Amino acid sequence: MKATSTLLLLLVSLAHAGIAQQAVRFEDFFIDSTLRIDYYHTGDAREEVLVVDRMLRQGPWAGNPRNPLDSFGYGHYYVKVYDLSSEALLYSRGYDAYFDEYRTTEPARRGVKKTFHESVLVPCPKKPVRVVIEARDAKNQFHTIFTHQIDPSDYHVMAAPPDPRDRIFVVLDSGVPHDKLDLVFVAEGYTAEEADTFKADLEKYREILLTLEPYKSRERQINISGIFRPSAQSGVTQPREGISMNTVLSSSFNALDTDRYLLTEDNRSLRDIASAVPYDVLCIIVNSTRYGGGGLYNDYTIFTAHNAFSQTVFLHEFGHGFAGLGDEYYTGDVSYVDFYPRNVEPLEPNLTALLDPSRLKWKDLITPGTPIPTEWGKAEYDSLQKAMGALGRKRHELVASLEKQGTSRDSVAAVKKEMDGQLKVMRQRVSDILTDGPQKGSVGVFEGAGYTMQGLYRPAVNCLMFSNEQKAFCKVCERAVARMIGHFAGESQ
Numbered sequence: 506m507k508a509t510s511t512l513l514l515l516l517v518s519l520a521h522a523g524i525a526q527q528a529v530r531f532e533d534f535f536i537d538s539t540l541r542i543d544y545y546h547t548g549d550a551r552e553e554v555l556v557v558d559r560m561l562r563q564g565p566w567a568g569n570p571r572n573p574l575d576s577f578g579y580g581h582y583y584v585k586v587y588d589l590s591s592e593a594l595l596y597s598r599g600y601d602a603y604f605d606e607y608r609t610t611e612p613a614r615r616g617v618k619k620t621f622h623e624s625v626l627v628p629c630p631k632k633p634v635r636v637v638i639e640a641r642d643a644k645n646q647f648h649t650i651f652t653h654q655i656d657p658s659d660y661h662v663m664a665a666p667p668d669p670r671d672r673i674f675v676v677l678d679s680g681v682p683h684d685k686l687d688l689v690f691v692a693e694g695y696t697a698e699e700a701d702t703f704k705a706d707l708e709k710y711r712e713i714l715l716t717l718e719p720y721k722s723r724e725r726q727i728n729i730s731g732i733f734r735p736s737a738q739s740g741v742t743q744p745r746e747g748i749s750m751n752t753v754l755s756s757s758f759n760a761l762d763t764d765r766y767l768l769t770e771d772n773r774s775l776r777d778i779a780s781a782v783p784y785d786v787l788c789i790i791v792n793s794t795r796y797g798g799g800g801l802y803n804d805y806t807i808f809t810a811h812n813a814f815s816q817t818v819f820l821h822e823f824g825h826g827f828a829g830l831g832d833e834y835y836t837g838d839v840s841y842v843d844f845y846p847r848n849v850e851p852l853e854p855n856l857t858a859l860l861d862p863s864r865l866k867w868k869d870l871i872t873p874g875t876p877i878p879t880e881w882g883k884a885e886y887d888s889l890q891k892a893m894g895a896l897g898r899k900r901h902e903l904v905a906s907l908e909k910q911g912t913s914r915d916s917v918a919a920v921k922k923e924m925d926g927q928l929k930v931m932r933q934r935v936s937d938i939l940t941d942g943p944q945k946g947s948v949g950v951f952e953g954a955g956y957t958m959q960g961l962y963r964p965a966v967n968c969l970m971f972s973n974e975q976k977a978f979c980k981v982c983e984r985a986v987a988r989m990i991g992h993f994a995g996e997s998q
């Protein structure tokens with residue numbers, strides 16, 4: 506359904522407080538085309554500045570004209586488009602950026618500045634508009650960090666040229682982009698000879714997505730395509746291993762100095778390739794067997810295709826990238842320093858600081874009779890995690906020392922076997938707490954979430970956003986994902 510052929514009455518709030526809402530028709534303000542604004546985002550923990558790189562007009566608009574405003578409130582940034590004459594807010598969308606993660610690291614706190622290339626996509630306006638980007642502070646209050654007046658007739662707004670190297674594969678066609686969630690997978694680290702491997706991977710991850718609820722029951726609201734541009738080399742860059750690969754997106758492990766964190770900083774190439782199709786959400790499939798990935802809300806999701814855990818890594822990271830879900834786990838080697846400030850309610854729909862239990866985000870989903878907060882065996886889980894970490898380190902040191910002393914291979918193997926047996930027992934107990942405790946399947950308020958041991962809570966003992974051994978979302982995450990699909994499908998929120 507084209508916006509130009511449908512009467513779309515949209516209630517758009519006005520920027521000036523006190524002025525009554527006004528009905529605005531999408532087609533009065535926009536054409537069915539996408540305006541892409543590329544910019545550089547520079548700064549450290551204390552300051553940030555945005556500088557325009559270029560503006561491009563590309564393909565049809567993928568978003569739903571019935572839902573031009575983003576009322577979810579997720580993401581640390583918001584792009585907003587205002588009509589110049591009436592000041593009416595015409596379009597908005599929240600998003601996260603690599604920069605926002607960088608600013609929470611130790612170097613950024615020391616004042617080391619870094620520049621990232623980023624893009625925002627908005628529907629192409631008919632008349633000059635004001636584009637504003639707002640960033641949240643530590644208390645999640647918005648501040649304008651960028652204002653730019655854009656005249657769509659300005660000759661600097663160039664059409665994005667197609668690239669003859671790109672091949673497009675459509676693997677799920679449910680209808681015109683306006684009424685669907687349009688998902689695109691971009692190939693990374695596949696050579697020209699590996700086009701068939703990419704196609705097989707594309708079909709595999711389409712199936713994986715569509716077997717998980719709520720995607721499964723909403724398949725008819727989703728379009729999926731893939732874009733293949735060959736890389737010069739096969740694989741991905743792994744700095745700590747000294748492996749440097751020439752790939753189309755220059756993706757790399759050890760993002761933010763975290764071993765398994767995989768991201769790309771080549772946003773310009775990513776957005777150039779993706780411009781071949783209309784898209785709401787962007788995924789990168791990396792041709793590698795190593796464990797890892799990443800997901801930035803409304804920016805992109807990235808994962809390796811050929812690891813034993815790739816399925817859950819993809820679904821977990823896509824939960825961040827598409828639906829703005831937060832990490833429910835709180836152990837591990839992430840490099841953020843106080844990613845969630847104390848006494849501030851997180852933006853994510855599946856995390857809470859429980860500052861006001863009467864306004865709990867998932868209050869209506871709580872399993873009747875469940876106490877708030879909810880006891881789940883945390884003390885035992887935490888002590889097991891600590892003991893497993895200590896035993897793992899002891900095993901590593903002991904084996905190294907025995908090998909150095911020239912101990913026989915059989916004796917070393919016996920030591921390894923003994924310690925592995927102890928680790929296995931502890932891992933089994935951890936698994937029992939998560940999958941077989943008295944609160945299994947309940948929705949409650951469970952302490953330990955968002956890289957934080959105390960003071961942050963999650964909705965279930967276990968969830969795809971908590972553990973890579975869990976293959977389903979908790980009820981709260983499932984509902985949040987369903988709402989996001991519905992947003993793109995034109996359902997009112």
Ligand SMILES: [Zn+2]
Binds near residue numbers: 964965970980983
């Ligand atoms: Zn969850």
